[in-house]
Amino acid sequence: MEDVLSIRDVDKTYQLGKLSVPVLKNINISIKHGEFVAIMGPSGSGKTTLMNLIGCLDRPSSGKIFIDNVDTSDLNDMELARIRGKKIGFVFQTFNLIARFDSFKNVELPMIYQDIPKAQRKARAKELLKQFGLGDRMNHKPPELSGGQRQRVAIARSLVNNPGILLADEPTGNLDTRTGEEIMDIFKTLNSEGMTIVMVTHEHDIGQMCHRIIRIRDGMTI
C-alpha cells in the first residue's frame, strides 16, 4: 500500500538566541492512504510543530518528509506554497478564517491561488458550503457565525482543491462538546469516503474512534 505521508528521522530545533531548543527528536511516521490517525500528547510536546512540518508551513531542521513520494525538503518556497494549496488541507483549532471576507470568499481563496477559473470556483465553493449546511451563510463574515459554523467553513476551505491529506490541529479544541461531536462526525464521514486524515487531539474518546494513535512526549514518538 502506498504511503501518502512518510516522515523519516525528522528533528526540529528552535533557535532562541544562543539557546537551542529541540522540539522534535528523531520522528519516524508513515501514513497510508485512507487512514485516520490521531496524534496525542501533553501540551507543549510538539504536536503543532509536527503538523506544521507535515503541512509544509515549516521545514524540519533535519530529516525528510515525503508527501505522495515527493521529498518536500528539496522544494523551494514557491513549490512548498503549491503543495500547501493543492495537496494538503489544513484545519486549525482557531479556524484561521479571514475576518473581512465572507464565507464564500474564504472558501474560494485556495482556488484563487491555483488560478482556477472564476465560474468553476464559484460552483465548487457553493457546493461545499451547501454540503456542510452553510448554504444560507455564504455571505456572512466569520464574526457573524457560531464556532461550529466557522469550523465548517474552514473544513470546506480545506477541501476545495481536493487535497490528498487532511490535517486537523485540535479542530474541536475551541468548541463545546456537542458542536465538537458534530465536527467529528464530519471528519468520520470524510474518512469513510476515502480521505486520509491526521488529527491532533487531547480527547481520549476522539482518539478512540481513529484507526491509529501516535503518542508524542517531549518531542519523541512513544
Add this chain to the structure above:
Amino acid sequence: MKKLDALEFVFLSFKGEKFKTIMSSLGIIIGVAAVVVMLSVGEGLIVGISGVFGDMELNMVQVMPGGFEEAELGRPMKNAVLDDKDVSILEGVVGVERVMPRYSAWGILMEFRNEERNLNIQAITPSKEQQIADTIETGRFLTDSDRNCIVLGYDVALNMFDMPINPGSHITLSYPLTNTSTDFKVVGILNDSEQSSFLGGSTNSQVFMTHPAMESFLDIDEYSFSYINVWVEDQDKIDETIERMKFALQRTHRNERYEIFDQGSILEYVTEILTKVKYGLGGIGAIALAVGGIGIVNVMMLTVTERIKEIGVMKAVGANKGDIRTLFLIESGILGLVSGSIGVIIGAGIAFFISVLGDFPSTVTLPSIIIGLGFGVGTAVVAGVYPASKAARMDPVEALRAE
C-alpha cells in the same frame, strides 16, 4: 493568482477601511494637486507671455548701444554711439527694408491746463516712420522739419488728463533733470492701437516728436540715438541680415559695444527660462509628493502589521511570496491612482482659480495631468515596495501565531 482577483481583494479592503484609505491618501492627494498646479500655472505663464509675443512683428530688429559683452584683454570697450551715419550704413545693407532711429526720454512732465502727468517721449525721424503715420486719427503726422510740434498716442490724448487734448492744443513739457521747459503744439492724435510688440510697445501711451525737437528740448551736449529699429525684408533670412548689419557696422564701431536684438530670439530665450521655471515649480510639487510617499509607506506598513494573521492564512492555503507581494503592490498602486485622481481634480481647480486671479489663460494641459497621475501612482508603488516585500517574506507559522 490573477491580477483581477488581487484587484478584487484590494477593493474589499478599501471598502472595509474607507476612513483609513482617505487619510493615507491625503499626502498623495496634496502632492499630485501641487504638481498639477505648479505645471499648469507654469504652462499658463508661458502661454500668457507667448500670447504677448504672438502679436509682435518678428521681422523687427533693434540695434542698441552698450551690451553685456566683456571687453577683450587690454582693449577697453566703450559703448557705441549711434548717429545718422549708422542710419545710412544700415539702410545700405542688403535685406534691410526700413531703418528707424529712435530716442527715448523717460520721466518727462507734461502740463496741460494746469494738470501734470509723467510720461515717456519718443523722438523719431517722421519720414522713416510710415507705420506710425498710417495710424493718425485726427490732425496730421509730424514732418522732418517740425520743431515745436508733437503727436500724442490715443490714451495720452483722451484718457490721461481730465480734459481731452485736441490737435491745435498747446502743452508744456519739462525735463526735471535739467530744469528745461518748452511749449509744444499738438498737431495730431494716433488711433487706438491694441497692437503691442515687445520691442516697440503699443503707441497708446506714447508721445512723439522729431529728433531736432528732442535735442533742443533736452539741451544735452552729445545727442545720439537710444536705439535704431530695423525692419528686415524677409523674416526667414533674419539671421543672415543681422550678420550683414554687424559686418557693416564693424567699419565705424570696431571694438565698441552694441547689441542687435531680434524679437524671435528674445521670445525663445524667455520661453526657455519659463520652461525651466515651470519644471522648477513641478519639482516643488515632486517634493510634496515624496512626503506623500512617506505617508503611504507608513500606512502600508501599518496595513501589513494589521494583516499579519491574514497573510499567514493566505500562505497556509497556498499563496506564495509573489501572490502576497502583488497584492500589496496593487493595493498601494490603486491607492496612488485613486488619490492621484482626486489630486488632479483638486489641482486643476486650484490652477483654474489662480489663472482667474492672475488673469492669464488657464491651461491644465494633458501632460500635466499625466505627469501628476504618473507621479502619484509611481510614488505609491515605490512606497509600497518595502511593505509588500516585508509581507511577502513573512514566515507562515509566525504569521499564523500573531494575534
